[in-house]
Amino acid sequence: MNNNQETILNELKKISKKKNLSLDDKVRELGIDSLDMAELLFEAEEKFGVTISDEQLTSINTISDVLEIFK
Template sequence: MILSRIKIIVDQQFIYEGELNERTRVIDDLGADSLDIPVLVNSIEDEFGITISNEELFKIKTIGDLMNIILDKKQGGLNDGKY
């Protein structure tokens, strides 16, 4: 469910023909640059009702990293890092 919601956001912001999964790299695969990441994160924050810190922002390398942050926020810090 989280992945499908992220996919909708990615489809709105990027042209990506591959299959989006937890291993998809935000910069290398999606073609995002340093200006795209904050826009993506703002959309994720709005969609999921969370706040992602600058420290967490710099840890996002893959869609899986993003999923783990979302789950951690939604579960009050109880996520074990396995989307």
């Protein structure tokens, strides 16, 4: 896991209602509302200079999927 991915995972832990996160956890089951997730991804795009495509957004199911974008 690279630094970008660690940063994203730490942010997910902060906004998640679940205490212990697994890479296989479904994002929709973490208690993160869509606004928080959109804000997290927007800020990450800005911070890391990454552009997230619509295709990538619609394919996000698990924490691992989110982290894969920032590989």
